[in-house]
Amino acid sequence: MKITDVKTHVLSTPLEEPFAFSMGWVTQRSAVIVELSTDEGVTGWGEALCHGLQPPEIAAAIIETALKPTVVGQDPFDVDVLWERMYNRTRPFGQKGAVPNAISAVDIAIWDCMGRALGKPVHKLLGGAYRTEVQPYATGYYRRKAGAYPEEAIAEAKSHLAKGFKAIKLKIGFGLEEDIEYVRSVRDAVGPGPKIMVDANHAYTVGAARRLLKAIEPSHIHWFEEPISPEDIDGYKELKSLTNIYIAAGENEFTKFGFREWISRRTVDILQPDLCAAGGFTECRKISALAQAWHTPIVPHVWGAGIAQAASLQFIATLPPAPLALYPSEPMLEYDQSTHPFRQDLIYHAIGMDDRGMVQIPDGPGLGIEVNRGILERYRSA
Ligand code: CA
Numbered sequence: 226m227k228i229t230d231v232k233t234h235v236l237s238t239p240l241e242e243p244f245a246f247s248m249g250w251v252t253q254r255s256a257v258i259v260e261l262s263t264d265e266g267v268t269g270w271g272e273a274l275c276h277g278l279q280p281p282e283i284a285a286a287i288i289e290t291a292l293k294p295t296v297v298g299q300d301p302f303d304v305d306v307l308w309e310r311m312y313n314r315t316r317p318f319g320q321k322g323a324v325p326n327a328i329s330a331v332d333i334a335i336w337d338c339m340g341r342a343l344g345k346p347v348h349k350l351l352g353g354a355y356r357t358e359v360q361p362y363a364t365g366y367y368r369r370k371a372g373a374y375p376e377e378a379i380a381e382a383k384s385h386l387a388k389g390f391k392a393i394k395l396k397i398g399f400g401l402e403e404d405i406e407y408v409r410s411v412r413d414a415v416g417p418g419p420k421i422m423v424d425a426n427h428a429y430t431v432g433a434a435r436r437l438l439k440a441i442e443p444s445h446i447h448w449f450e451e452p453i454s455p456e457d458i459d460g461y462k463e464l465k466s467l468t469n470i471y472i473a474a475g476e477n478e479f480t481k482f483g484f485r486e487w488i489s490r491r492t493v494d495i496l497q498p499d500l501c502a503a504g505g506f507t508e509c510r511k512i513s514a515l516a517q518a519w520h521t522p523i524v525p526h527v528w529g530a531g532i533a534q535a536a537s538l539q540f541i542a543t544l545p546p547a548p549l550a551l552y553p554s555e556p557m558l559e560y561d562q563s564t565h566p567f568r569q570d571l572i573y574h575a576i577g578m579d580d581r582g583m584v585q586i587p588d589g590p591g592l593g594i595e596v597n598r599g600i601l602e603r604y605r606s607a
Contacts, residue, residue: 244367247398247428251277261334269338272532273330274502287327325479332505340591354542361560362392375410389582392420398428412444424450476526499526522547531572
């Protein structure tokens, strides 16, 4: 089988009401979708992570100009070789960020293609599923200009819990005193049952994060995500030794080379690579193996449209429990509940939470989904 074409679809749409996290205001939702064709008529789909402040055109240009020429004419079943060629070709100008995002989308499309060719879900090709379903947690709690906090967050928490979520992740990073009051208020409002995580999107220094950690420990926070800058690996290690709240990070790291430092230096309790950012299935299975060798559980970062969600579920299925015990710590699905006009509509058989509060791993061929081409046209970037 030979890859005959790699088409990039750039989708973008303004949000009716922009929302903020600690890094800025998100005014549009975008996606970079890869459609891979072969000489045997099999198609594969992939998606690159498109950060809230990231112009999708950057990763799209990398795919068109650097990655497409590398993979067209090649056999998709040589996926490992193709990954290394894509990485080596782009290494001098892109070891992190939009280049690995772009490689991820092409790699995911190649795996989808292989799965469709064999009539097997990607998790079977990767060695099998440890689980058929996963517990999701609700990501949301972005700020609106007109919003009043913490009242709006308390109402949001109650609505997620009423839908069946058992875990929620609060966006913080809006100032120490405000964050402390905010976290306490939400915990008081929802009671002791639900799991609560907090995510500062690296808004703090080590000193400020240490104060915050101490202040919110009584609120029984499960993990504190990206308290400090992703460049400050030693800072993470320092914070981890000071608190009983798990320290989590990884959405701003890429490839086995980047994760090698985080894992081997034991900097976090929970590692959060994004399948659509860190290098796709080929690279994330290696990151997963490194993490297992250092006994570090993975709970992937997920913040994309339907292809990204389906691909992430395939990856989550393959993550070994850490440790393998009668009651192991299981990965969760980060299930973004913030506004996204085409997240669900992009795919048929959209991902959803069942009445038990669980999300099923797709078990159809490849990623287990079909793409709605009408949505590609409707949201195509001008
Ligand atoms: Ca995050």
